Amino acid sequence: MSRTETVLQYLDAQEAQLRQRYFELLRIPSVSAQPVHAADCRRTAEFLAAELAAIGFDARVRETAGHPVVVAHHPGPQSGDAPHLLYYGHYDVQPAEPFGLWTSPPFEPTVVPGPHGDRVVARGAVDDKGQVMTWLAALRAWHEVGGGIPARVTALIEGEEEVGSPSLDAFLKENAAELKAADVVVVSDTNQWDFDTPAISTRLRGMAYVQIDLRAASRDLHSGMYGGSARNPINLLTRILGELQDEDGRVQIPGFYDGVEPVSNAQAAQWAELGFDEARFLGDVGLSVPAGERGFGALERLWARPTCDLNGIWGGYTGDGSKTVIAAEAHAKLSCRLVGRQDPEKIVAGIREFVQARLPKDCTAEVQVFALAAPVVVPVENRFVAAAKEILTDEFGKAPAMIGCGGSIPVVESFRRILGLDSLLMGFGLDDDQVHSPNEKFEWRCLTRGARAQARLLGALAG
Amino acid sequence: MSRTETVLQYLDAQEAQLRQRYFELLRIPSVSAQPVHAADCRRTAEFLAAELAAIGFDARVRETAGHPVVVAHHPGPQSGDAPHLLYYGHYDVQPAEPFGLWTSPPFEPTVVPGPHGDRVVARGAVDDKGQVMTWLAALRAWHEVGGGIPARVTALIEGEEEVGSPSLDAFLKENAAELKAADVVVVSDTNQWDFDTPAISTRLRGMAYVQIDLRAASRDLHSGMYGGSARNPINLLTRILGELQDEDGRVQIPGFYDGVEPVSNAQAAQWAELGFDEARFLGDVGLSVPAGERGFGALERLWARPTCDLNGIWGGYTGDGSKTVIAAEAHAKLSCRLVGRQDPEKIVAGIREFVQARLPKDCTAEVQVFALAAPVVVPVENRFVAAAKEILTDEFGKAPAMIGCGGSIPVVESFRRILGLDSLLMGFGLDDDQVHSPNEKFEWRCLTRGARAQARLLGALAG
Numbered sequence: 001m002s003r004t005e006t007v008l009q010y011l012d013a014q015e016a017q018l019r020q021r022y023f024e025l026l027r028i029p030s031v032s033a034q035p036v037h038a039a040d041c042r043r044t045a046e047f048l049a050a051e052l053a054a055i056g057f058d059a060r061v062r063e064t065a066g067h068p069v070v071v072a073h074h075p076g077p078q079s080g081d082a083p084h085l086l087y088y089g090h091y092d093v094q095p096a097e098p099f100g101l102w103t104s105p106p107f108e109p110t111v112v113p114g115p116h117g118d119r120v121v122a123r124g125a126v127d128d129k130g131q132v133m134t135w136l137a138a139l140r141a142w143h144e145v146g147g148g149i150p151a152r153v154t155a156l157i158e159g160e161e162e163v164g165s166p167s168l169d170a171f172l173k174e175n176a177a178e179l180k181a182a183d184v185v186v187v188s189d190t191n192q193w194d195f196d197t198p199a200i201s202t203r204l205r206g207m208a209y210v211q212i213d214l215r216a217a218s219r220d221l222h223s224g225m226y227g228g229s230a231r232n233p234i235n236l237l238t239r240i241l242g243e244l245q246d247e248d249g250r251v252q253i254p255g256f257y258d259g260v261e262p263v264s265n266a267q268a269a270q271w272a273e274l275g276f277d278e279a280r281f282l283g284d285v286g287l288s289v290p291a292g293e294r295g296f297g298a299l300e301r302l303w304a305r306p307t308c309d310l311n312g313i314w315g316g317y318t319g320d321g322s323k324t325v326i327a328a329e330a331h332a333k334l335s336c337r338l339v340g341r342q343d344p345e346k347i348v349a350g351i352r353e354f355v356q357a358r359l360p361k362d363c364t365a366e367v368q369v370f371a372l373a374a375p376v377v378v379p380v381e382n383r384f385v386a387a388a389k390e391i392l393t394d395e396f397g398k399a400p401a402m403i404g405c406g407g408s409i410p411v412v413e414s415f416r417r418i419l420g421l422d423s424l425l426m427g428f429g430l431d432d433d434q435v436h437s438p439n440e441k442f443e444w445r446c447l448t449r450g451a452r453a454q455a456r457l458l459g460a461l462a463g
Numbered sequence: 464m465s466r467t468e469t470v471l472q473y474l475d476a477q478e479a480q481l482r483q484r485y486f487e488l489l490r491i492p493s494v495s496a497q498p499v500h501a502a503d504c505r506r507t508a509e510f511l512a513a514e515l516a517a518i519g520f521d522a523r524v525r526e527t528a529g530h531p532v533v534v535a536h537h538p539g540p541q542s543g544d545a546p547h548l549l550y551y552g553h554y555d556v557q558p559a560e561p562f563g564l565w566t567s568p569p570f571e572p573t574v575v576p577g578p579h580g581d582r583v584v585a586r587g588a589v590d591d592k593g594q595v596m597t598w599l600a601a602l603r604a605w606h607e608v609g610g611g612i613p614a615r616v617t618a619l620i621e622g623e624e625e626v627g628s629p630s631l632d633a634f635l636k637e638n639a640a641e642l643k644a645a646d647v648v649v650v651s652d653t654n655q656w657d658f659d660t661p662a663i664s665t666r667l668r669g670m671a672y673v674q675i676d677l678r679a680a681s682r683d684l685h686s687g688m689y690g691g692s693a694r695n696p697i698n699l700l701t702r703i704l705g706e707l708q709d710e711d712g713r714v715q716i717p718g719f720y721d722g723v724e725p726v727s728n729a730q731a732a733q734w735a736e737l738g739f740d741e742a743r744f745l746g747d748v749g750l751s752v753p754a755g756e757r758g759f760g761a762l763e764r765l766w767a768r769p770t771c772d773l774n775g776i777w778g779g780y781t782g783d784g785s786k787t788v789i790a791a792e793a794h795a796k797l798s799c800r801l802v803g804r805q806d807p808e809k810i811v812a813g814i815r816e817f818v819q820a821r822l823p824k825d826c827t828a829e830v831q832v833f834a835l836a837a838p839v840v841v842p843v844e845n846r847f848v849a850a851a852k853e854i855l856t857d858e859f860g861k862a863p864a865m866i867g868c869g870g871s872i873p874v875v876e877s878f879r880r881i882l883g884l885d886s887l888l889m890g891f892g893l894d895d896d897q898v899h900s901p902n903e904k905f906e907w908r909c910l911t912r913g914a915r916a917q918a919r920l921l922g923a924l925a926g
Binding site: 032033034035094095097098101162163164191205207209211216217218219220221222223224225226227228229230231232234235237238239240241242243244245278281282285286287288289290291292293298301302305307308309310311312313314315316317318319320321322323324325326327330331332333335337360361362370371405406407408431434435436437438439 | 627693694697700753768779870
């Protein structure tokens, strides 16, 4: 029996222990966006550092301007030619609000039966705690029964991915010498194509996330006394934001499409072969009318076209019943997913210009920037992607789909820019995992098969 | 010394006692919009019934489908020819949110110095608890030292004015025989022209208040995974509501202007004489650019043109930082102030049509109706208005301005329609009283001068 086979058998035998460690991780409410959870974020970092230390890593919780980062190193085997892999993940999670829509407490992992067997419902079940567990489990198995971890490994687990990784670039720059020794970054924060089909993601959209704070009168006003004379900032905000897209869904922010490139014929043909069913994709969440830009295919809109989505809006009276008020302020959170060579900084400048041009001179608009990330296209012609294709085929009995990803993992661009490292995006989530939504879940089979795939990858790269 | 003079002297001497009763009333948080304050509303009704009982009224707290109504009767003098006055007021108040903007607790009345002497800061200070105190104080003074209340009096104090008086019409219909015996309704819920100049209001705008609940996907979605394919209900809501007004501020709801009439030349000339300074009116609240419909004068926009104001909006993530979510729902509260022969029911139908016409077929919009009130023009050629002009001139040393009012007092139209009674709108608020806003206040001098004017009116009508 090969060492890899021994490791895979061990993983199958140790599922109960894996579930226990995974649940312990999920119980810590590491919501990076909410200051009240700062201590929980640190506790999660400490938990993961201890996990890594237990399997022979030199593991530390390292400070940043925000939530801490876990960095751990393992020297690998004595023989000098093993590759050096940098595993990246994030331990922070999205806010769980609205709590009322969860069928079980978001930070108490709950096993429910599904069409593919057990699924675990919890905030962070898949994004990204569950995905991190796939490679932690694989490393542990190699450590326990494989004759030692067969590659040099650095683990880097950050705590601010869900708020746009504001501290990570500085951290990578300050620790570049230590981190750039790796050969490739392995990122597990993406999806399979479907339950039966693995996937390697080859592009990620970028992001510009802002909050717009509109202010009119110096105080809330009586809508009877002032209505018809005083500016209503909520009407104004809807008027401004209502013009973000034209009839065809084309975004009207100045310069928005600078750097957006058409998809190549070859790329379009490869995506067409995937047979994506948008009607089913939307039908699963109760929708039937595709949104986005008219004139583009579904996968192109999801992977290769930019978006402009309002993620939140609020102003005036939002309680029970009625209040006849003209508010003093109105607010919105707005994020754009970016592609090609779109520049997040220029997008923000365009948003400012767009808002300012529509503002009466007695109103003000502040645009706060929460996250900026450039889009990424990942090179696929290298031995790491080749190995991943092979081991995924072995594990799933089916070759991986080479797909795009509509989401953003800003750090992938940072690894390229700051450390000169490319990434391998191999993830085990499913489209219906409800990431960022109530009742986020991870299929237990996706986690265990992910761990097996990660173990196979280590074996294959070690030779 | 005439009886009226005795009563006025008594009022001047009893200010401390008046303040004590007034503060006790203000301390009860009778917020009609919020179910949590239902018991407080009832407690306020009981307080007022006791006040009226203490000065010889047959006073009762009467049930409705919502918050109770106080009804009290006083037979007046033995001689049979005294007029029968129906005093109307409301004991409920607007929500105090946002609490953080109050300089003192909203339900702990606080005296602060101002340019006109003491002012009392509290929710309801003027609207309408303070105004109700003007006629309660006058009735008490006549009872104590005037030889008895010199007119037949019915007091009707409701608890749902701030939520559109949903139960009052039914109450008036059920008790029409009891209430229609009055000759006129005296309503104190309006403003003076300025601190030195009294006013009689001759028109009130009507109201249609709705909440729009827009629903798209069956759950919140990840904006990376779904952005470009799934409908964003916040973008959609801003797009719909952003079209409510055109470039000239003209409301685009179908049929909106049906029944809106131009102001007569005579009316326009009378309003022009008032010398209203819109720049100052707006400047006092930090604004400088008049909003509303282009091409109309300031008082016409405030008193004789309809409005369409968003009073609240919410959806998606509104907490700290960022969350990359496409929400499942978005909501707004919308109210229109109405004039002329505009029909509130038709306005609501127009809003439904306006929203529905802009909805993709996989989204739904519910339009909940919170308040409907027809606009009112008050007759001024009668002995009650004549008497009010005279006594206001006596009290202020200056004739009252005959003004419009941009606000809505739905019950005025109900009194006309159900009981056949006209109203006299004589109020003592000021434009800067911050009604419906944080730090609502009432000038103590406005309250005491109001009480004196109410006492004079009773004396004048009694003959």
